[in-house]
Amino acid sequence: MRVGVQLPDGLKKKAFEICENLGSDVILSGESCYGACDLDLSLLADVDILYHYAHTEILKFGRVVYVPYFVDYDIEKVAERIRGIPEKEIALIATVQYCHKLSELKDVLEGSGFTVELKKGSERVKFPGQVLGCNYSALRDCKASAVIFVGDGTFHAIGASIYSGRKVYAVNPINFALINIDTSDFIKTRYLQVSRCVGLSRVGILVSTKPGQKRLNLALSLKKLALENGMKALVVYIGDITSEKLVNLPFDFYVNTGCPRISYDDYRKFGRPIITPQEFEYLLNLRGGIELDEIE
Ligand code: SF4
16 A cells, blocks of 8 residues: 655654654655645545644545644643633633643633633634634634633734634743733734735736635635726636745736735745735725635
8 A cells, every 4th residue: 555644844854753654655745734725635646545744634535644743731831821811711722733632721720710711613623722824713702801822933823813802822832931912013014015005906816726725716706806996817826825936927916815824924025915815805995904814
């Protein structure tokens, strides 16, 4: 049996250790693997089974097995940081590698007098409290007064704050730092990016070829809007969105219907503005403000 293996960047260095347990006929994917949205379909076509590591299923594909990769951490030390916040009604969220301990954390915090929400979101996520950079549905109808994000960095925590409208704290489960999240710089940056598109008329509407990011119908509807508003527009199919791939294209700016993190995290890498579908609608005066781009 031939086996394919897809690893995120953080695990690629361990490829020998991981592959040696999978038999002698193993092919490793060298493509990007930012999420389960990013399945290597070309490798899947040439193997009997594809092991996709460290993400949870987004789309159902036969012969794909998702292999979890959980990171252990000290619940009591995380809880100790949370006990210092003033809010007592909280919701818990985490990225996938830290989700496995949220239920235990909930029990510990409830034992300390907190009321704790821990809910599973849409079909795009698997575990209670799990969030993705493109999906915060675990916070849908959140009743808590504050949200605790357990994970690295602040990207997901900022997204959670904008999505839920709640106060958000990010607790790093490895070094136990607690950050009080402030979204104002992020929001200012997004309005600035939209303002750079004012008066521009040639728009490239990017559609990701990655199966869990592909939003062709959305792109087609945005193209229609662009044409109705006197712009020139083309839909562009693209895998990894890089500045090198865009450099020869004749557009003044881009609307990215693929992974929202490209617009939010990587916008500085592109010579032209790259905005989200919601931001494009705001540019066209079809929305009163900027909202978070989500993939359901
Ligand atoms: Fe993560 Fe982006 Fe894929 Fe969503 S679309 S799962 S944020 S890589």
